[in-house]
Every structure is written in C-alpha cells, then in structure tokens.
Amino acid sequence: MSLAHAxxxxxxxxxxxxxxxxxxxxxxxxxxxxATHQQIYRELARMEVKGWIASDSAPDAxxxxxxxxxxxxxxREELARWTHEPAAVTELRDELTVKxxxxxxxxxxxxxxxxxxxxxxxTQRLSDYAAMEARDFLSREPLSASSRLQHxxxxxxxxxEKASLQWAENALALLTQR
Amino acid sequence: MSLAHAxxxxxxxxxxxxxxxxxxxxxxxxxxxxATHQQIYRELARMEVKGWIASDSAPDAxxxxxxxxxxxxxxREELARWTHEPAAVTELRDELTVKxxxxxxxxxxxxxxxxxxxxxxxTQRLSDYAAMEARDFLSREPLSASSRLQHxxxxxxxxxEKASLQWAENALALLTQR
DNA sequence: CGTTACATGTAACCGGTTACATGATTTG
DNA sequence: CAAATCATGTAACCGGTTACATGTAACG
Numbered sequence: 001m002s003l004a005h006a007x008x009x010x011x012x013x014x015x016x017x018x019x020x021x022x023x024x025x026x027x028x029x030x031x032x033x034x035a036t037h038q039q040i041y042r043e044l045a046r047m048e049v050k051g052w053i054a055s056d057s058a059p060d061a062x063x064x065x066x067x068x069x070x071x072x073x074x075x076r077e078e079l080a081r082w083t084h085e086p087a088a089v090t091e092l093r094d095e096l097t098v099k100x101x102x103x104x105x106x107x108x109x110x111x112x113x114x115x116x117x118x119x120x121x122x123t124q125r126l127s128d129y130a131a132m133e134a135r136d137f138l139s140r141e142p143l144s145a146s147s148r149l150q151h152x153x154x155x156x157x158x159x160x161e162k163a164s165l166q167w168a169e170n171a172l173a174l175l176t177q178r
Numbered sequence: 179m180s181l182a183h184a185x186x187x188x189x190x191x192x193x194x195x196x197x198x199x200x201x202x203x204x205x206x207x208x209x210x211x212x213a214t215h216q217q218i219y220r221e222l223a224r225m226e227v228k229g230w231i232a233s234d235s236a237p238d239a240x241x242x243x244x245x246x247x248x249x250x251x252x253x254r255e256e257l258a259r260w261t262h263e264p265a266a267v268t269e270l271r272d273e274l275t276v277k278x279x280x281x282x283x284x285x286x287x288x289x290x291x292x293x294x295x296x297x298x299x300x301t302q303r304l305s306d307y308a309a310m311e312a313r314d315f316l317s318r319e320p321l322s323a324s325s326r327l328q329h330x331x332x333x334x335x336x337x338x339e340k341a342s343l344q345w346a347e348n349a350l351a352l353l354t355q356r
Numbered sequence: 357c358g359t360t361a362c363a364t365g366t367a368a369c370c371g372g373t374t375a376c377a378t379g380a381t382t383t384g
Numbered sequence: 385c386a387a388a389t390c391a392t393g394t395a396a397c398c399g400g401t402t403a404c405a406t407g408t409a410a411c412g
Contacts, residue, residue, distance in 0.1 A: 002273045002276045003371080003372095005276055005277075005280060006276045006279075008280070009276065009279050009280040009283050012280075012283040012284070013283050017390095017391075017392090018391075018392065018393095019390065019391045019392075020391095022391095023390095029279075031270075032270060032271070032272070032275045032276075033271060033275065033276055034269060034271070034372095035372090036372075036373070036374090037391090037392080037393095038372085038373080038374090038393085038394095039371080039372065039373090041392065041393065042371095061391095062380075062381080063379090063380060063381090064379080064380050064381075064390075064391060064392090065379085065380090065391065065392055065393085066380095066390080066391060066392085067391090067392085076284070079280055079284065080284055080286075080287070082277075082280070083277050083280050083281055083284065083287050084287065086292060086295065087272075087273040087274045087277055087292060088273055089296065089299055090270075090271060090272040090273070090274075091212060092209075092210060092268075092334070092335060092338045093210070093211060093212070093268060094210070094265075094268040094334070095180045095265040095266055095268070096265045096268075096334075097210045097211065097331045097334060098180045098183055098184045098187065098210075098211055099183075099260075099261050099265055100327050100328075100330055100331050101184075101187050101207075101327070101328070101331060102183060102186070102187040102190075102257055102260070102261045103261055103327055104323075104324040104325075104327040104328055105187050105190040105191050105324070106190070106254070106257065106258055106261065107323070107324065108258075109258070109261050109262065114264060114265060117264065118267065121267055145282075145285070146282040146283070146285065147282075148352065149278050149279070149281055149282035150278075150279070150282055152278055152349050152352065153275045153278050153279060155345060155348070155349075156270070156272070156274075156275060156345050156349075157270060159341040159342075159344060159345040160270045160338075160341055162341065163337040163338055163340065163341035164337075164338075166337060167333060167334050167337040170333070171330050171333075171334075174326065174330065181399080181400095195362095195363075195364090196363075196364070196365095197362065197363045197364075198363095200363095201362095212400095213400090214400075214401070214402090215363090215364080215365095216365085216366095216400085216401080216402090217399080217400065217401090219364065219365065220365095220399095239363095240408075240409075241407090241408060241409090242362075242363060242364090242407080242408050242409075243363065243364055243365085243407085243408090244362080244363060244364085244408095245363090245364085
C-alpha cells in the first residue's frame with residue numbers, strides 16, 4: 001500500500017488541510033495516484049494516531065473545522081524507511097483485455113467505438129503531459145535534483161500514454177481493415 | 179469490476195473446476211488479470227446464486243469435493259451485455275512514482291538498485307511474451323478472428339512492457355551519469 | 357509412508373467506491 | 385439571498401490479500 005506514503009510526501013512538500021490534499025490528489029498527483037477525500041481523511045486520522053503527523057486548527061479556520069496537518073519526525077523517518085524497501089511491480093490490469101477475450105470466446109461484437117474513445121482519451125492525456133513538461137521542465141534548464149525526479153515521473157506517464165495510444169491505433173487499424 | 183466476467187469468459191472457453199480456474203489465473207490469464215483462489219471461489223458462489231453458472235460434482239471427483247462449473251444461458255447473456263458497455267480506462271498506478279516523489283521531497287536516497295530490478299523483470303516478461311507470440315500467433319497464418327483478438331491482448335502486454343523497460347533504462351541512465 | 361499436488365473453503369482485515377450529511381464561506 | 389465552493393465527516397458495501405483449515409490423490 002502507498003496511499004499513506006503518498007499523503008506523507010504531499011505533507012512534506014507542504015503542510016495542508018485534508019481538503020487541500022484531496023484537491024491535489026484530484027489534479028497533479030492524481031494523474032499518477034488517485035484518491036478520494038474519504039480515503040484521505042481516513043488516512044490522516046490513522047497517521048495522526050500513529051504519530052506520523054500532527055494537526056491543529058488552521059490559522060485561517062475562522063468558525064470552520066479546517067485543520068492544518070504537518071509531518072512529524074516519526075513520519076519523515078517512516079517515509080525514508082519506506083522508500084528504501086523494494087517497490088511492488090505494478091501489473092497491467094485493464095478491463096479492455098477481458099472484453100477482448102470475452103469477444104473472442106463469444107464470437108461477436110464490435111470494439112471499434114471503444115477504441116476510438118480510448119484514442120481520444122490517450123491523445124488528450126498526452127497533450128496535457130506535453131504542456132506540463134514544457135511548462136515545468138523543458139523551459140528552465142538546468143534542473144535541480146528534485147526537479148529531475150519529478151520530470152522522470154512525468155516521463156513515465158508519457159511513455160505509458162504513448163504505448164497505450166499506439167496499441168489502440170494499431171488495434172483499430174487491424175479491426176477496421178476487414 | 180471485471181473478475182466475474184473474466185471467470186465467465188474462462189468458463190465459456192472451457193467448463194472447469196474452481197481449482198483449474200485458479201491455476202489458469204496464475205498462468206496465461208494471470209498475465210493480464212490476476213486473481214487468487216479465494217476470489218475465484220467467492221465469485222463462483224455468487225454467480226451460481228445469480229444463475230449465471232451451474233455446477234455438479236465433477237465426473238472425475240471420486241471421493242473429493244471437486245465440482246465442474248458450466249456457464250448458463252443467463253451467464254452468456256450477461257457477458258454479451260457487459261462487453262457492449264464502455265470499459266473503464268485503466269489509470270497508471272505505480273508505487274515507484276510515489277517513491278520518486280518522496281525522494282524528491284526528502285532530498286536523499288538511491289533508486290538505482292530498484293531500477294535494475296525492474297529492468298530485469300520487464301526484460302523477462304518481454305521474452306515470455308515474445309515466446310508466446312512466436313508459438314501461438316506468428317507461426318500459423320492465417321489467424322481466425324478469435325486468434326486475432328487474442329493476439330491483440332498479447333500485443334497490449336508487449337507494448338506495455340516495452341514502454342516500462344524503455345522508461346526504466348532511460349531513468350537509470352539519467353540517475354547514473356552524475 | 358511421507359511429501360507434493362489437487363481441491364475447496366472460512367475468517368479477518370484493509371483498500372477503494374459511493375451515498376449521504378452537515379455546516380461555513382464566498383460570490384454573483 | 386441563493387448558489388457554488390470550502391471543509392470534514394459517517395456508513396455501508398465490495399474487492400483484494402493473507403492466514404488458516406481440511407481432506408483426497410498421486411508419487412517416489
């Protein structure tokens with residue numbers, strides 16, 4: 001599991017409220033690790049019990065329940081420990097392969113519309129990533145060590161989207177030319 | 179969710195016991211959709227309640243509890259219905275990206291060993307897939323419609339492994355040359 | 357006769373998803 | 385002032401993982 005460590009990393013970058021974390025997991029981080037606000041609040045509660053993080057009513061809370069979470073030394077140590085253990089290799093797991101197999105067994109059906117949808121999706125993603133890369137990494141050389149790692153994350157997404165797009169285009173061509 | 183439909187597809191290809199299904203999900207199918215025997219038995223029980231599948235004591239059961247599961251008309255209809263609804267697009271979700279981000283925030287640590295491990299893993303996978311492709315799809319032309327779909331599934335894996343391998347090699351080079 | 361493979365299951369727990377609830381603040 | 389956004393939470397359910405349990409069949 002990584003959600004706890006993803007949240008810890010986010011808090012290390014910047015102390016935040018649960019809501020702010022949830023928004024970041026819907027945007028930038030969310031491209032690579034999605035989480036809903038419920039997951040995040042649950043995880044924050046658990047980590048506070050463990051002493052990895054601490055919280056106080058946020059300075060700008062006013063009459064609201066807004067809390068500011070900050071990473072504690074124990075949390076930083078846990079994060080460092082975790083980064084040094086081997087990471088599980090992610091397996092490919094895509095509903096579409098199950099549908100392809102089902103169609104092969106059923107002997108009927110048409111996936112061309114589905115493939116068009118995917119091609120649009122991956123094309124959009126690739127163009128998002130290209131814009132992010134141009135904005136954050138290509139314009140301002142030389143990059144810090146930290147930025148180079150962030151760039152590697154983005155490149156991972158770019159490689160993945162390119163492969164997905166190429167496969168879908170190839171599959172569509174094969175299913176259309178007959 | 180797709181496990182139910184993955185199992186249905188497997189039963190459509192060949193009536194089987196839970197144990198046989200579990201073994202197939204550990205081998206060929208498992209490259210694209212992993213499932214443990216507990217998940218499979220749970221799913222078989224649910225689908226039998228729904229009337230999608232039916233079971234009898236297997237012909238070769240002897241004194242064992244071995245059961246043979248067969249797909250029912252309702253199960254086939256459900257599978258056909260499901261293949262025609264849009265498939266959820268799989269998001270990339272890899273622990274390694276979280277570790278990269280954590281290292282960027284912590285400002286220390288070394289992922290080169292991890293990358294070497296990944297390169298070995300993806301190289302092995304690619305060679306497995308190449309062997310499967312040569313055995314099942316490249317030698318015997320022309321392919322049936324069903325075989326062409328199966329080939330597309332395998333190609334999806336090949337595209338994914340190639341992209342993963344290229345990224346890891348590129349990342350290792352970047353992290354080593356300094 | 358002991359070990360390995362075959363075969364099916366229960367139990368417990370954690371992660372992920374969805375629906376619902378509640379109230380404060382900001383904005384048009 | 386109504387609507388959208390900010391902000392946090394409870395509850396229920398399903399999927400996925402791990403540990404444990406039980407017994408038969410095949411093999412050396």
